[in-house]
Amino acid sequence: MASQPRRFGLSKSKITAFEQCPKRLWLSVHRRDLAEQDDGATARFATGHEVGAIACALLPDGVMVDAEPDLAAALDSTRALLDTGHDRPIFEATLEHDGVLVRIDILEPDGAGGWLMAEVKSSTKAKDYHVGDLATQLWVARNAGVPITRAAIRHIDTRFVLEREGDWTGLFADTDLAALAEPITATRPDVVAAARIALAGTEPAISPSAHCETPFPCEFAGYCHAAVPAGPDWPVTVLPNGGGKRWIERNITDLFAIDPAELTSAVQKRVYEATVTGKVYHDVAGARAAMSAWAFPRAWLDFETIAFAVPRWIGTKPYSQVPFQFSAHIEEADGTIVHREFLSLDGSDPRRACAEALVAIIPITGAVIGYNASFEKSRILELAAAFPDLADALQGIADRIVDLLPVTRAHWYHRDQRGSWSIKAVLPTVAADMDYASLEVKDGGNAQEAYIEAITEGCTPERRMALDLALRAYCGRDTEAMIVLARRLCAENAESM
């Protein structure tokens, strides 16, 4: 007798992976060892866990379905609850249909014999791909005999303000997607069958493209890209503002192969010219003119901030950008520079101390200079709104903020920036010895991770001191880099590479 083909068990996340890319599903089952987690995966997981726990805590009469010792036990427990007329919320209800197993974050009785289904997310709104997720769960639940009358994404409500410690009432808002998910449930049998066919076959021949990032960055990107022949040294994607797209659509990937006469944007022309000639674009007169009105003493300012999905401090909102650090280099007209800074690593609300430090450190006259300075200005205005007694002084600082980024974008381009004017892309082109590679904290994401580690219970004094030093070195590098860059922009003789 011919053996039966293996019937692969599926889940909501496997079907989501299949709908993004059949190869992603195939690799996740057959070559899990090739997956690479990105740097932020651990933090995202921790946030998701915290948000999920709070959503459950807001329903204190709910019952958790444990997957102990395994998912079969969770299926049995769920079935027992449903069959015995359980009339309270159920967390992680586990259901199966046609070999597809789903765990539903929250089932709530609707009071009329049906159930409200909610998937808890740390995002601030429902997203397009959530509709497909809910459709899979609706399809399984209905076929498992559970009457679902509403299917919602329970996401963070950004209007929430923490007013009492531990009181999360109002943290979530529901977006009911049942009407959108309903028609998609009819597609599930075909999708499930196609996923099983893909899994039973050999590795799908799919090349990386834009789909690898949507709806999630794929964990197999490293593996797939390694198999792709190296592209041109200077791809059309270095053209800023999505300027490479029109060429890629015509199968032109090499910047050297395009017709520059078709470039209409001045900045794209500049990038093209600098790249093909190897000559730096440097408009000294323009840069000097742009900065000539920046009065001394100049305060070169940079913030590091933390944004928690679940607010920690009274008066803060979800994803509020709370400054826990700033660096300020104060430059006098004679060229002398003094470095001042603020850093809070004790885990308390850093805003008041940060506001006071700003008022104490930033001179009462002169330009306050940021790089992409709208960020610094917004944080200062938020501090002014939070602390009325300091509002006038903080408003006075905000009123004097100017921005080095647009000056750089208009007057400098080196092809090694590869289409970016971020300070980290520009700095190596003006001061190769000032890169960030040697620093322990290398970017804003690292700074947030360091902050969270430092304020987490269990961080030793020695480790906190090491993180303190690393954060100060990083933020100080940012403001020092601005001065070096500004001086370079105003200096003659910055020509070819």
Ligand code: SF4
């Ligand atoms: S990297 Fe792209 S092509 Fe490769 S498995 Fe992931 S989504 Fe598919």
